[in-house]
Amino acid sequence: MxxxxxxxxxxxxxxxxxxxxxQVVRSLKEKLRHSFNLAIAELDESTVWNRATLGIAVISxxxxxxxxxLHEIDRAAHRIAHGLSAEITDSWVEVLPE
Numbered sequence: 314m315x316x317x318x319x320x321x322x323x324x325x326x327x328x329x330x331x332x333x334x335x336q337v338v339r340s341l342k343e344k345l346r347h348s349f350n351l352a353i354a355e356l357d358e359s360t361v362w363n364r365a366t367l368g369i370a371v372i373s374x375x376x377x378x379x380x381x382x383l384h385e386i387d388r389a390a391h392r393i394a395h396g397l398s399a400e401i402t403d404s405w406v407e408v409l410p411e
Contacts, residue, residue: 315376315408317383319369321390322403328362337397338365344393349386
């Protein structure tokens with residue numbers, strides 16, 4: 314089964330504390346989990362208030378379905394981040410073969 318990883322770099326310009334940062338990250342993670350069947354985790358230390366890195370893992374029996382799913386997740390993440398007054402500055406996909 315192919316496995317894919319999507320990494321998101323997020324900028325949170327309005328965050329002035331770790332509490333502000335956690336609120337945005339937690340909300341983004343919950344909304345993506347609710348909408349898609351995926352695993353998501355924070356990849357960096359939470360020492361910088363206005364940036365975060367999230368890692369998303371997805372597995373499927375079909376590579377073509379997996380690629381389409383990753384694009385949908387990426388679009389949804391951009392839309393959700395925008396609604397939270399944050400911006401995804403970079404995202405990249407890595408597909409691991411069967």
